[in-house]
Amino acid sequence: MVHLRRKVLFSGSFLNQLQKSLRWSSSLKIRDKKVVQPERSFKYADLLVRLAAPHQLQPKPNVSVLSFGKYFTDHMLKVFYYDTLGGWQAPEITPFENLVLHPGAKVLHYAIELFEGLKAYRGIDGKIRIFRPELNMERMNNSAAGSGLPTFNGNELIQCISRLVSIDQEWVPHSTAASLYIRPTLIGIDPTLGVAPADSALLYVILSPVGSYFENNTEAGVSLLADPQYTRAWPGGCGDRKVGSNYGPTIKMVKKATEKGYQQVLWLYGEHNEVTEVGAMNIFMVYINDDGERELVTPPLNGLILPGVIRNSILALSREWNQYKVSERKIHMEEICQLLSENRLLEMFGSGTACVVTPISNIGFMNRDLHIPTLQQSKPIYKKLLKHLTDIQYGYIPNHPWTVTID
Numbered sequence: 317m318v319h320l321r322r323k324v325l326f327s328g329s330f331l332n333q334l335q336k337s338l339r340w341s342s343s344l345k346i347r348d349k350k351v352v353q354p355e356r357s358f359k360y361a362d363l364l365v366r367l368a369a370p371h372q373l374q375p376k377p378n379v380s381v382l383s384f385g386k387y388f389t390d391h392m393l394k395v396f397y398y399d400t401l402g403g404w405q406a407p408e409i410t411p412f413e414n415l416v417l418h419p420g421a422k423v424l425h426y427a428i429e430l431f432e433g434l435k436a437y438r439g440i441d442g443k444i445r446i447f448r449p450e451l452n453m454e455r456m457n458n459s460a461a462g463s464g465l466p467t468f469n470g471n472e473l474i475q476c477i478s479r480l481v482s483i484d485q486e487w488v489p490h491s492t493a494a495s496l497y498i499r500p501t502l503i504g505i506d507p508t509l510g511v512a513p514a515d516s517a518l519l520y521v522i523l524s525p526v527g528s529y530f531e532n533n534t535e536a537g538v539s540l541l542a543d544p545q546y547t548r549a550w551p552g553g554c555g556d557r558k559v560g561s562n563y564g565p566t567i568k569m570v571k572k573a574t575e576k577g578y579q580q581v582l583w584l585y586g587e588h589n590e591v592t593e594v595g596a597m598n599i600f601m602v603y604i605n606d607d608g609e610r611e612l613v614t615p616p617l618n619g620l621i622l623p624g625v626i627r628n629s630i631l632a633l634s635r636e637w638n639q640y641k642v643s644e645r646k647i648h649m650e651e652i653c654q655l656l657s658e659n660r661l662l663e664m665f666g667s668g669t670a671c672v673v674t675p676i677s678n679i680g681f682m683n684r685d686l687h688i689p690t691l692q693q694s695k696p697i698y699k700k701l702l703k704h705l706t707d708i709q710y711g712y713i714p715n716h717p718w719t720v721t722i723d
């Protein structure tokens with residue numbers, strides 16, 4: 317059973333209560349927030365559970381070989397949606413198994429789908445926690461509304477996911493260097509070739525024990541290729557939604573970066589080379605501003621950027637600490653070059669669920685290799701944020717309102 321750290325267990329309105337009682341901003345500032353019609357959702361109370369037989373259970377891999385998304389646990393969650401049957405059906409936990417899809421299913425042709433990424437952590441006290449899942453639910457519903465897929469009540473899905481994690485709890489690594497990645501996915505499955513909203517859909521959740529997202533050690537910082545020829549997102553597009561069609565087309569560029577010796581792509585937009593995101597992370601810069609103060613800056617949520625859960629958490633923590641200035645504003649490559657030439661750029665780092673906070677060490681831009689002195693700072697902000705966030709996730713800071721504990 318899920319145990320939330322206040323007396324709101326499984327109450328339909330627990331997210332509202334949770335949000336009201338938090339000192340923190342819990343919203344991702346998503347454009348269309350009135351997308352959910354809770355009365356049309358599936359319900360945790362209807363959940364059916366079919367456990368795997370002993371011969372279906374997989375051996376658990378050693379933490380040292382995990383890397384990212386290679387192994388999957390013994391069970392999965394499925395919730396079908398059929399317009400003709402009145403909408404969402406009862407959620408079901410089943411043994412992990414392949415899906416059977418009609419070859420005409422919309423997801424296979426027009427990428428009518430979306431996904432999310434969150435994690436379960438085994439804390440130093442042995443308790444399993446998930447981190448701010450209500451923000452993933454909010455983002456998931458926003459992605460669904462934008463792709464003609466059905467929305468649902470995020471609280472109901474959090475409860476189903478919690479039960480799934482509880483069933484597969486032995487898969488949550490016994491290590492503070494690893495975690496259990498939770499991948500909710502929603503796909504349009506109606507077997508008709510029209511480009512139209514999906515009448516049938518499947519929401520499923522799979523779990524994967526993960527170690528480090530990057531193959532190489534990121535303590536040395538990541539190197540980025542910033543090539544103005546390529547763009548990930550544009551105004552009025554879908555860069556602020558976690559839909560597969562934002563990712564597949566970037567493979568070519570990622571390959572190019574790797575061939576040139578860089579680990580990730582720094583995505584630019586527009587003629588003034590606006591910095592938007594880094595790989596699948598949000599981006600932050602720390603610099604000495606014109607008033608001589610340290611300032612943390614990240615690009616605004618203007619539709620080009622995914623509203624990251626870690627981004628939101630970094631901004632909330634930084635504002636709470638009040639030790640440096642915090643701004644959400646555009647950053648351009650020209651400004652980065654200028655600040656570097658004046659020795660005023662201190663740190664750059666990426667943020668995301670997969671790797672929390674990752675320092676950036678250099679950027680290849682217009683045939684120049686810009687050295688970013690993130691790792692040369694004596695007390696970098698990125699390290700303080702990384703420590704604080706992982707301390708919350710792994711229970712070093714117990715009873716934090718950003719965590720949901722799973723029994």
Ligand SMILES: Cc1ncc(COP(=O)(O)O)c(C=O)c1O
Nearest residue numbers: 596597598622624625626668669
């Ligand atoms: C494009 C992109 N930006 C940013 C992020 C970071 O988001 P979050 O902090 O919610 O993991 C992700 C990962 O989900 C992403 O795919």
